[in-house]
Amino acid sequence: MITFSNVTKQFSKVKAVDQLSFAVQPGEIFALLGPNGAGKTTSVRMILQLLQPDAGTIRYGESLLKTGELLRTRIGYLPEERGVYQDTPILKTLVYLASLRGMDPVRGRAVARQWLERFALADRAADKVSTLSKGNQQKIQFIAAIMHKPDFAILDEPFSGFDPINQEVISDLIRELRNEGTTILLSAHQMQLVERIADRILLLSGGRELMSGTMDELRTRMGDGQKLEVTFTQLSHPELLSASTQLDARQDVTTGQWVVMPRPGVPLNQVLEVLTRAGSVDTLRTTQANLHDIFIQSFGVNNGGSDEA
Amino acid sequence: MKHSIWEITKNVTVWEFNRFFKWMDLVKGFAFFAFFGLIGGVVGSWAGSQAAETPVVAVSAYGPFNQEGFEITAIRFEDRSALPADSLNSLLMGGEIDGILTVISDREATIRTNSDRAWIMQLQTHLNELRSGYKLEQLGLDAAIYTDLTAEVDLSREFDSGEVASLADKFLAGGAIALLLMAVFMGFAYQFTAITAEKQQRITEQVLSAISPQTWIDGKILGITGVGLAYVAFYGAIGVFGIIALAWFGAPVHQTLALINPLFLVTFVLMALIGTLMWNAFLAGVAATIDDPNTSTKSGFMFLPMFPVMLAFLALVNPDTVAMQLLSIFPLTSYAVLPARMVLTSVSWWEPVLAIALLAVTAWLLRVAAGRIFAAGMMMYGKEPDYRQMLHWMLKGSNQTQTD
Incomplete structure (x- = not known):
């Protein structure tokens, strides 16, 4: 679905991504893990062509291309930097964001209602987004990212801002999406959840691959x-x-x-x-050993700093 | 799934328009002003009727003037020359009279009132007339000689162009400029709010992952220009209804209505449309580089589109100077200056054609340049680009982000 080949991206003197190569296979949940500044968000932004690599190539699966151009309608994206229009009604906001992904407004309205019902927010459809709690606003953003049934969804920290119960709900939904054919690239810090739902994991450090594979493969590599x-x-x-x-x-x-x-x-x-x-x-x-142990052992103690890259 | 650039641009345009154009708010706002205008009118009319009651002025001394001369409609004079000063003061304090006039000589008089009164100006005029009559009598001149002596030279004005801007011309030109000012001001307010809020609310990344920055900015420019022009159309229509209503009640507004010819209307609408689009493109590009509107030095740039509208007001004074002729073709100012000149003076046929063509080309170039700045600026958080960086993006685009 997505293939990175020796991709490098540098900001001023900082190499955010350094000759990184990996491939996300169709139909899998692929998790990107790494401490702050490891290059996860930069990689995601390069996939979405929000940034262009300085070197290397990113190849896309055929379902994501049309006449050689990236077909954005087939991609879903939940950014780490969350935000949603505050002063517009919830349903209208969802229909608009879906329309940007090419979804017909009539169908968009029907699908958005289904999702709102699923999240017990159907009775708030006409309310402004700003009237929702932070957690419920996160749900609206999650719906906006996947309601057009993308072939490939990038979910950057999908569990952040949710309580444990809703984290479980979201992780079930991610698996459901995968089972319905959506390939998922996941970036998250909730190790237990990632361990449970990811098919393969890539550990990043300093913009480079530290190790990658299934959980069993990672365990074997760690001993x-x-x-x-x-x-x-x-x-x-x-x-x-x-x-x-x-x-x-x-x-x-x-x-x-x-x-x-x-x-x-x-x-x-x-x-x-x-x-x-x-x-x-x-x-x-x-x-x-669980993913948390592998993560800690790979990177040593917790890193400080911010995820600028 | 529909995803042509046109379809997406249309969706963004409709979204931006609906975000900011609120029919009900517009109607409510107008109703609010109309209601308070009506109340103001009623109160003003009542106050006027109160003021219209003829004031009573007691004359305590006539000086050299004849008592018969104290006769005008605006003031009722009462002879109280027999009453002592204390009694007159009592009458004034008691509100039975509005003033006490004491004429001392043909050059000196006093008027005592409870406070300053508007009718004192009329009293002054009348005393001047009484003095003129008194002096004529003293000099032995009759009224005809006096009229001849004080007659003014009748200076008639002629112009080489054979035309002169009448009050009706200036009224129409001023109205057109005011409408443009409103369109630009709306664009300024909404474009600024829309873009800086989207940056601050971190919406940009989600949208830019779905559509290109150029498509997004195109939709924004069209949608917010639509909002400005919708306001202009609303208030323009109200202005036209107002003029028709005034004509209905007999006001001499037919001169102004006669000036609204099809050529002027077409030019005005075209130039207002393209000019507002051009400046909205500029505003969108600048707004995308602003990280915090409260502290950014670039916020001042947002007032730049006001400049040509201000220049257009100068055209009301003298529309035929070389500077005004140039400004009515120069693309950054033509959309405001040319319509004003078209009303106030005669312009050659090629001037509107050239001005519209130059304006359209400049609007297109500015749209592309703004799109490039927007593409880079919208993904920049926590810092703002300097002017050199903005110029670089404008000319060459940013290699950091996608472009169409």
Whole structure:
């Protein structure tokens, strides 16, 4: 559907995207993950031709092209920078935004009503957008992004601003869209949700690919896909944990528990040996590494700064 | 699914027009002013009728003038020369009389009232006349000689062009300029509001992912120009109805109506349409570069379209100067100056043709340039481009964003 080949984009002295290559396959949910400034939004804007790459090529699937030009009617977009007309009625706003994607106003009105009913907002159709709560305004923007049934939808932080219940609703909708044939490019920080719905994931850092693949593939690349949750009665040599070349370890600041992930190819015995040398192990539990663990382990501690790129 | 550029431009145009043109608000606004105008008229008429009651002036001394001379319709003089000053003051305080006149000599008199009164000017005029009569009598001159002495030279005015702008001409030209001013002012207000609000509300990225910046700005220019012209049409129609109503009641407005000929109407409508489109393109381009309208130095640019309209008012004074002739062809000013000149003086046939052609070409070029600035400016948050950057975008476009 979308193929990046050695794409580079630079702003002044900052390389936002650096020789990035990846492909989004038709019918999949493809997640872009990375810390702030990793190049996610720049990549999305280049796909939409809001920015042009300095080098490399972006190829589009045939369903997104017409006489060589990008067919915007077949694309849906929920930008990270959210905004919607505040002073116009909800239904009219949706019909207008759908009309920009080529949707006939009569059909647009019918489809918009269906979506509003689904989000329990049908009785507010004639109200101005500004009268809605922030969460409900997010729903209006989500509807505007996908109501024309695009072939390819880009959802940048679709869960932000929603409570956990509505996050579940949105994640179900994304899967539903995928099942109905829409290819989805997703960028989000809610790891649990991304892990559950994404078919493939691309981890970005500094505009470059760190790793990509399915969850199982990512786990394998991070080791055997297992993690150890360890508590110590006494931790005499914490430096052995942080300096070890056989494992990655970090302490959960809320529980005090140590989360330890073996490096690829390192047998569990060697990991246990490092742990026992570091201190007296009290409890030890083996679980499967989740996306959050992989993310943290890939990037180290949380990055600060803003997502300018 | 329909997605031709024309279809999308039409959708944006209709959307922008409907966002800002509110029939009911217009009618309510007009009804509000009409209602208060009516109240003002009634109150003014009542106040006038109150003021029309003939004031009573007590004359305490006539000086050298004859008592018989104190006879005019605007003031009722009463002889109270026998009453003492205290009694006269009591009458004045009690409201029984409106003033006390004391004539001391043919050069000196006093009028005592509770406060300043409008009829004192008429009293002054009448006293002047009494003095003239008194002096004529003293000098032994009769009225005919006096009339001859004070007669003015009858200066008739002739012009090389054989034409002169009458009051009716100036009324029509002034009306046309005022309507243009309204169209431009509406464009200024709504274009500014529309674009800066869209930037601040972060709507731009969603729209620009669906349509090209040029299509978007084209729709905005057309929609908001439509709003301005709809207001002009509304108030223009009210003005025409007002003139017809005045004619119905016998006011001499037929001169003004006679000036509205088809050639003038066609030129005025064409130039108003293209001129407003041109300036709306300019305004859209500038507004797209403004990040915060409260602090931006570029906000001042938004007043630039007012300039040619101001120049057009100068044409009312003298429409035949070389400067006015040039300004009526120069594309940035012609849409306001030429219609005014067409009413006030005779213009050659080629002047409107050339002015419209130049205006149309300039409007098209400005539309393209504004589209390029708009494309780059709308995606720029948190900072504003400098003038060099804007010029670069205008001439070469931005390599940061899409273009048509």
